[in-house]
Amino acid sequence: SCSNGVCALGSGNVGANYGQNIAITGGSCGRPCVTLPVFTVVAGSLPPGLRMPSTYGCCGDAIGGTPSQAGTFTFTIRVKDGAGNTAHQAFRIAISPPARLEITFPTTCCNAGTVGQSYLQNFALSGGVAPFAASIAAGQLPPGLKLSSSPPISITGTPTTRGTFTFTIKVTDGNGAQATKQGSITIS
Numbered sequence: 001s002c003s004n005g006v007c008a009l010g011s012g013n014v015g016a017n018y019g020q021n022i023a024i025t026g027g028s029c030g031r032p033c034v035t036l037p038v039f040t041v042v043a044g045s046l047p048p049g050l051r052m053p054s055t056y057g058c059c060g061d062a063i064g065g066t067p068s069q070a071g072t073f074t075f076t077i078r079v080k081d082g083a084g085n086t087a088h089q090a091f092r093i094a095i096s097p098p099a100r101l102e103i104t105f106p107t108t109c110c111n112a113g114t115v116g117q118s119y120l121q122n123f124a125l126s127g128g129v130a131p132f133a134a135s136i137a138a139g140q141l142p143p144g145l146k147l148s149s150s151p152p153i154s155i156t157g158t159p160t161t162r163g164t165f166t167f168t169i170k171v172t173d174g175n176g177a178q179a180t181k182q183g184s185i186t187i188s
Helices: none
Strands: 007-010 017-023 036-044 060-065 071-080 084-098 102-105 117-120 124-126 135-138 145-147 156-157 161-173 178-187
Touching: 017 084, 036 084, 102 178, 124 156
Parallel strands: 007 084
Antiparallel strands: 017 060, 036 071, 071 084, 102 124, 117 156, 135 161, 145 156, 161 178
């Protein structure tokens, strides 16, 4: 959406991958592309951590990366096509602080296992800022199983002892934010 000549691109969060395409029309776009258009930021600046290649495709460019600073950033891009046609447009990107760190999968933890058989339980994260570190904050895993300390976070191994084992997994992000998930594994 555009207001007062400034078009808002999709918003993002510090520490989360960001990607947005910019399309052009007219000029040499739609004709056989002999020379790629050149895109340049001519006023303002992209949010720290984001970048835009000077050439990308015949009818557009992309802004991408991982934002490292919150704020609203306004900048103007000039495009010049192979025929010498130029256009300017002001854009705005709003970057919010990191989303809250959460362990999003599994919703209830964890799958049951069997003595002597391989075991795998994966975990998924959302929010936070890399790098991530995982640990057991309380309780214990079944003997023979271990928790990976960095993504992809999972519990793996071959259980050696029957029983039900309860524990709490803690994940800490690069800013010190933490998320926990309580779980239990029954080994038969």
